Amino acid sequence: MANRKDFNVVVVGQNGRLQYEAALFAASFRAANPKFKGRLFVAEPQPGPKWSGNPKMGDGEVRALLERLKVEIVPFEARHFGQDYPYGNKIEMLTALPKGEPFVFFDTDTLVLDDIAQVPFDFDRPSASLKVEGTWPQIELYGPGYGAIWKSLYDRFGLDFNSSLDESQPDEYWRRYLYFNAGFFYYTCPHVFGERFLHYALEIRDNPPEELVCQVMDPWLDQVALPLVIHSLSGGREALEPGWLDGRTTCHYRVLPLLYARESDRVVKVLEEVTTPNWVKKVLKGYEPMRRMIFQGKGEKARALFDRADLPRREQAIRNRLKREKLWLR
Template identity: 70%
Template sequence: MAKTTEKHTDFNIMIVGQGGRLQFEALIFAASLRDQSPDFKGRLFVAEPQPGALWPNDPRIRGDETRDLLKELGAEIIPFENRHFGHAYPYGNKIEALFSLPKGEPFVFFDTDTLITGDLASVPFDFTRPTASMRREGTWPQLELYGPGYGAIWKSLYDKFGLDFESSLDLGQPDEYWQRYLYFNAGFFFYDCPHVFGQRFLDYALAIANDAPPELVCQELDPWLDQVALPLVIHSFGGARDTPEAGLLDGDITCHYRVLPLLYARESDHVVKVLESVTAPNRVKKVLKEYDPIKRMIYQGRGQKVRALFDQDDLPRREQAIRNTIKRNGFWMR
């Protein structure tokens, strides 16, 4: 497929569908895509991990009703095998599932806990310049008192893979401030071939997990491994921050809500309206009510009680403070 900087309407979307919470989030994603982005011309793939040695239990989607409804909403369920991660690191699904997509076709990966809130076909993707979500906090690395700083830790990783470190820096941010260094939330990413991107993502993640530079000796990689490798992968392909421009993905067009209590606590009235609208049809409601957090949050009104705890125009700066307030009031669910 030819590379272009013009907007695409023929790219593929991938989310991961797995038994339990993710299969119900996949239904909400598919319903919101169909409702909010009617001009989307591509294919929606729900990648499903298969039973194997790396899973102690069957990870597949449970129940024919969920499968049938996903298909009615336009999704294609495709299997993939876990050869490296599986139960021990389920975040690796987003890496290994890429190889199940059509080779050579542009793709966008979204975490399943994402809501489509606008016309995805209007986003001017440049699939030759990947990026990922800038809606993140400074979760990694966590600096030790006498350990290396941000610059030394990140530079060691760029050096490991032969990448230019200096060109990745945001020079508008102070030295040794976490936002100076390329760091994303892995809630979405895209490129012009899932197999090429997936192979490099896999190679980098395994190399970091199995042979990390000494500067990482005090750093936790679970659950951060995908978010440590991702900026290196994106930089290696000539990607950068905010391509396309900020305010679309994780903005006006999509919302990575993470868990429903956080959605009700901090997202816009439009996001809440989309969520409650796309989950209202009886056919959808019948299946979603099988999952207790969705039933209580959306259908029994607990979400609106969470929303009433906060001023959405004056939220706490840190997510943990929001979580603590919800938990203190007995409304936390996931």
């Protein structure tokens, strides 16, 4: 039976694009979840030696909008990643959240479409996004294969490798091995999850098994460590019924041109509805890609270039066409 506790939701917001995406996320979240019982956080990195500049959200109107949306801004310090690996924010911010309270993390480039309380989370069995491609590892001609690379990581942390496999998939096919997009993940305690995530990520970065010698870890480090964390905490690919997140409840759109190009009419309708109020619009217009895509009609032009029922199989083909039409804004 699902563990149906109240829970908190968190995204990371910092100076530049992410602060506007965090504002859009919060606007869509509140519109879809007017009776949400948990707390909505934006985790904000603080200035320090790991940053070359000030990473805090620099637009005062964004901060005012978040306050109006009843978002709690929680500060955290980057001690291990920061400027060199900003994806590490999603690891280091976890221990700034309330200890012992279930959480769901989302990337800021996510639109909330429906009531998140309806999602059948079992917070004792974590999972993450399966909207993923086989981006890591990259197999070298004379190097170890998928099985040897992944097994070396499970062995490093004393985890059972065989129980992580999807045996319906063929040997040496990337989907056989536990792999997630880190666009969302959840668990019953952010401190337990965060401390293990940090330990695994630092060990992989600083002391990788020899099977990883030819592997590029940036930007994939978080997605390499994440399945190991989830497996170690009794979670997995089957822990969350498919179709809820990255589906009927949320959309991980990545960048607005891709949203307009390939997402459903429902997603576009939600985007335009939540950005219609003047008090939201005037803030988001401060970010040029949002101003041009949402409010100046560039999104409609991007949408008209594609048939959602017959999209190119490769995302790169969509990107290339948008770039040719000068509609790749991010």
